[in-house]
Amino acid sequence: MNVLSIVRRATGIGWQWKAFIPVIGVLFVSLSVMTVVVYRHNIPNKEWVILGAFSFGVVICFLLLAVLLVLVERPLEDLKRTIDRVRRDDLTARVEFARRTDDIGQLGRQFNQMVEQLERNRSEIEELHRREMGRAEHLATLGELAAGLAHEIRNPLAGIAGVVDVMGKELPADSPSRAVLVDVQNEIVHIQNILNDLLSYARPRPPTFHPADLNTTVEQAVLLARQQVRTRPIQVLYTPAPNLPMVVHDPALIQQVVLNLLLNGIQAIPQQGTVEVDLSPEDNGVLVCVKDNGRGIPPEALAKIFKPFFTTRKEGTGLGLSLASGIVQSHGGTIEVRSTIGQGAQFRIHLPLLPPKVRLPKGAGPSGE
Numbered sequence: 001m002n003v004l005s006i007v008r009r010a011t012g013i014g015w016q017w018k019a020f021i022p023v024i025g026v027l028f029v030s031l032s033v034m035t036v037v038v039y040r041h042n043i044p045n046k047e048w049v050i051l052g053a054f055s056f057g058v059v060i061c062f063l064l065l066a067v068l069l070v071l072v073e074r075p076l077e078d079l080k081r082t083i084d085r086v087r088r089d090d091l092t093a094r095v096e097f098a099r100r101t102d103d104i105g106q107l108g109r110q111f112n113q114m115v116e117q118l119e120r121n122r123s124e125i126e127e128l129h130r131r132e133m134g135r136a137e138h139l140a141t142l143g144e145l146a147a148g149l150a151h152e153i154r155n156p157l158a159g160i161a162g163v164v165d166v167m168g169k170e171l172p173a174d175s176p177s178r179a180v181l182v183d184v185q186n187e188i189v190h191i192q193n194i195l196n197d198l199l200s201y202a203r204p205r206p207p208t209f210h211p212a213d214l215n216t217t218v219e220q221a222v223l224l225a226r227q228q229v230r231t232r233p234i235q236v237l238y239t240p241a242p243n244l245p246m247v248v249h250d251p252a253l254i255q256q257v258v259l260n261l262l263l264n265g266i267q268a269i270p271q272q273g274t275v276e277v278d279l280s281p282e283d284n285g286v287l288v289c290v291k292d293n294g295r296g297i298p299p300e301a302l303a304k305i306f307k308p309f310f311t312t313r314k315e316g317t318g319l320g321l322s323l324a325s326g327i328v329q330s331h332g333g334t335i336e337v338r339s340t341i342g343q344g345a346q347f348r349i350h351l352p353l354l355p356p357k358v359r360l361p362k363g364a365g366p367s368g369e
Ligand SMILES: Nc1ncnc2c1ncn2[C@@H]1O[C@H](COP(=O)(O)OP(=O)(O)OP(=O)(O)O)[C@@H](O)[C@H]1O
Pocket: 197, 260, 264, 265, 268, 292, 294, 295, 296, 297, 301, 305, 310, 311, 312, 313, 315, 316, 317, 318, 319, 320, 321, 322, 344, 345
């Protein structure tokens, strides 16, 4: 065993010995010096003096051991036991030495406060989880109910639309009722859109994946959005990504997502402005960025906009973004939002080239290999 390993072993011994050994060392050296001095000066009753001094040393050592035990060892054991219980998920565990009034007691109190905080945080998280679960179940039931209702309403509504159409055709060209009928027809289209949204929210269709050009998919959405703003001073700008590899996606669904974002951007512009869509390649994926310079989203609304039925628009259903995020997730992608109030909003969709868990027939991969 070389010196290094002895030193290593020595540093590996318990802290009690590390504290104790120097004391024993000093005591031993002082007693040895004292013995030499006693013998050199031929002090009378030297045996008794040396015995007395040694006894004194032994008592000091015991006292020191007792102090170490009471002051440090017990709290340490208590702390170890409590940490163990906390680790086993028992957050009611507390250290007892927190009652002491010294520094170690203060350490104990701080430790107990930390565990109390952990306990509080955990019960808050559990409460939140319970509420979210309840909400999810509630939404699922609501979704089913809405889907059933939507089905029931759609057929009679189609009948009403037909009748209104016939009435419109039979009215004389100069009849003032024509304007009212146009309003009725617009409202019917509005209700039909809401019903369609509700149905796709309650029963989203699973994506049909195949490799396709994402530039084209996005361009289709841009063309549709431009139709909506033909008569308004709003520009819809589009920058495709050059040399983009094929992206495995459902073009109809992704087009719906981008169109939703574009329409939201357009609806957020009070007068004139621009909505921009950029595509850019990323590591194993593509980033689709939809940006507008409209009124922006207030910070308190940012956390809610992806939740179903959250809307600030009179004629909105609040399902657009919740549907969009569901579709992006079904593609293995993510959607995020940034916004500065008064300056606009930016939605960023990250799509993988190949959604996870999607298996394509041989030779139909993203790059057509
Ligand atoms: N680009 C944007 N700028 C400002 N606010 C936005 C933007 N996009 C979304 N929002 C806010 O998020 C809300 C939810 O949007 P979402 O698309 O889900 O529903 P909606 O547009 O209100 O209704 P619809 O179901 O017809 O889409 C909007 O009502 C609006 O307050």
